[in-house]
Amino acid sequence: MSNVLETRAAPAAEPRGRARRWRGRLVFTVTAAWLLFVVLHRLLSGRFWLWLLPDLVPPIVYLAGPLLLLAAAPLAGRLRRWCAVLAVVSLALGADQSALNPAAVTGAGSPAPPGALRVVSWNTEYWHQDDDPGHFYGFLKAQHADVYLLQEYLSWTDDTPRQVDDLARLRQEFPGYRIAVEGELVTLSRFPIVASPPVGPARALGPGAPWLSAFTLGKVLRTDLRIGTSVLSLYNVHIPTQYMLNENPLTPAFYTFLQDRNAARKAQFDGLEADVGANRNPLLVAGDFNSTYAMGDMGWLFHRLSSANRAAHSLYPASWPAGGPALWQLDWTFTSSARVHGYRLLDPEGMSDHRAQGLVISIGDT
Template sequence: MRDGDAVTERRLSPTPPLPERPWAERARRFIRPRRRWCWGTKLVVTASVAWLLFVLCHLLASGRTSLWAPIELIPPLLFLAVPALLLVVAPLARPVRRRVISLLVATAVLGAGSSGVNYAALWYTPPPAGPGGITVAAWNTEFWDQDWRTAEGDRYSPEFYAYLHKLDADVYLLTEYLYVDTRAGDMRAQRWTADLALRIDKLAELRREFPGYHVAASGEQITLSRFPILGHRGLDLRPWLPPDQKEIPEALRGWPEGYTVETLRTDIDVNGTTVSFYDAQISQPPLEWRLYDAGSRDVAFSRTLRREASYRAIGADVAANPHPVVLAGDLNTSPAMGVRRLLPERLIDRTPALSSLYPATYLAGTAELWRIDWLYTSPEVTVHRYELPGAEGLSDHRAQRMVVSVS
């Protein structure tokens, strides 16, 4: 055999396969940089991974443990704003920018449902209302017509009833039908307690302002209806409260519904069909941030249990209710809070009917922060129009106004 033939044979012989690396080594090679990272790259990667871990923890813990409740108070829009800001600086992490961008996009998708953005506003148009449509207004009045922010808290808003008339509703679902005792000092500087609540009776005024309307009230909730009211009752929280919260506070012994009821159910005859309207105002979420303190943890746990009891009372009543359902009111729950999962699957979130891309109902002065007022209905109820009128300085909540019909 000639030397040339030997060289050719060596060239044609197959190259032996390289030994397969274990998966751990392959993962390290995927993550490990080929060159030393600068501080900018390290910061971008650390922040991106940390935010991903936070979003995953939030999705797992929100609405499931009181230890996470204070963290749920973050502005919902942060779930999109943070990854968006990190995407702006992601090109600084040149060695791994593609991986960082992919991670941030996945993080934004995971947090999108908690952001409060109404994506359906970009494409959804509610169906037009027919002759059977009725107008419903739900509003947290913020202590009825009391101007409690004045020094003595004894002024009352003459525009209050004018605003209600402007909503021009067939059914009004109103909450905070009470006054606050301002003699105890500035309510904004202290925690709400039962002795601050003052029961009121405005039935004579309501009948004068809304002649022909029917009225039902329980606790801090009151419903006005142009249609006949067939029955009403407050949903008692006590079956779902722990034993140490079942007892009615001394200050509310003469008005027990002020403690035991956070949702009023009113069955109304709407053009021959019985429709159940649930007028809700669920208690505020825990505001205790010092979770290292046992007392703060106890307060957060107690308030979380009360909020869950209110949701469970609604869920149990709706599950046993054969009628079409409209649930509207102040749930004191932002889009970032997972406790809304306790609502029954039968109820449909009607946010898509809003035209706003970022609907906000909670107001701090002139700033519109985020949404805590909601509208849910059963499938038999169609929402033709849904809007959030301004409160005109009368409340820290926007009203909800909707046109609905029952099929």
């Protein structure tokens, strides 16, 4: 009788064996593919224009991905050891790309001295085009900042950027502030602006250049402020985005536009790097970089300057999208010879898809 039962059970065992083998191969394939992705990322990010698309992966995935694969390794059966090894290697290669902020645990920020400056940087998402202007200006004034670095001082209609002129309202809402404008960038300062040299591609703009030319080339607005006996250089930055969401990746035009945008991004990054490298003033570089910690384009900023994230209390600072679970930090602040005492990402109250950056800094005799 037992022999009969064993004979009848054999056909059922075979499909289960095939299922286990298939599952093991699947886990191994996914783990190996992820390791290959991480290796390619280390080799290609910031060097090959087509990698702008894979670069859109939220940085936290470089940590969470291999940990999940490591947890899944026992499901691979006889391949489990290989899966575990591959997952550990991908973790070793990718963990430092995850954008975790250890300063949130080890101690962030420091008490601000008397006279410290309050700075706000914010991508306004087309100024107050779809918002109540009173709410918009009320939000800005509520920050009580000494300096505002604002991006997207424009409107967007029919898939086209349009110039706006809100200078009269700005002067009314911020009496006594100096105002500098370049294309879509606006800087407001309670302190005197002693210079505003062009940076990068904006050097090609002559006096009275058309607004659309300034919008295209002027993605870095430098203003030098006289603060006590020191001069602080501010860089208001808006690096062009990689692509527009309404573009079809199944068309050749998509990749032509991607190459063009990569060239525009690199020109702005290169211009910013050259100007920062030649600037001996204390400086602050802030804005919307449309780039994550894991992207190769940002490497020089982290190596040459100090990230304001060191003063943040968030383990994973993220600024976009503001209206939902934020997985990307696209908005950044970096300093040199200036100390950041506090750094926060502020709720834009529904007026932008970017959180605003709020900082307290000191330099020299402030």
